[in-house]
Amino acid sequence: MRNLFAFLAGGLFGAGLFVSGMTDTTKVQGWLDVFGDWDPTLAFVMGGALIPMAIAWQITRRHVTSVLGTAFPPTPSTEIDRKLITGSILFGIGWGLAGLCPGPSIAAISYGGPGLFVFLAAMIGGMLVAPALRSRMDRAVPAE
Template sequence: MRLLWSFIAGGIFGAGLLISGMTDTRKVIGWLDIFGSWDPTLAFVMAGAVVVMGIAWQIAARRGQPVLGGAFPEAPAPRVGRNLVIGSTLFGMGWGLAGLCPGPAIASLSWGGTGGLVFVAAMALGMFAAPPLKSRLEQQQAT
């Protein structure tokens, strides 16, 4: 049952990305092009997401456990560290260069095109390479 609801939620998320145009790299790059032909569409998408998540967090705070069982994850510590800064910088660089981030990239696979496929392949490679690289860097830093 949980898998079914995950599939439905992912489908709704992907449909929202397609409808809002966030799988179109020109829209995302247009948002970042503040000195050129700036496109404010992404601001409205972000604002809508913030409102929906704000409501979801309020509902979750009143519940003892998730509807589908298990437990809510603990909130992360609100600290800004090296990993957050480096990760955010890399994420932003990739977003700005490609015009895609993980959600829209996966949604873009549904309509074809090699750009999304290359991005998802590079993202998967980075996801697999990051943990061993992080461990290696931490070991070198400890010595």
């Protein structure tokens, strides 16, 4: 049952990315071009994602398990550290250069063209390198 709900949620998420234009690299890059020909429409997409998530986090605070009986994931950390900053910078560079991030890139596999596959290869490479980079960052400067 859990896999069915995961499949339905993933399909709904992918459809939302497609309908909202998040899989259109020119639309995303237009959103990021604040000092040029800025396209503010993705602000509504982000707001449309943040508002339900804020409500969902409020609901999970009052419940121990989900409707399916599984535990909710822990609330994300609010600590701003080197790992968060490094990850944010790398994510932003990739998003700005390619106009894609992981979710929309998967949703665009069927029609994305050769640039999409370069992005996917770079994304997978980054996922493979990240644990070693994280470990190296942890050893370089001890936590305070």
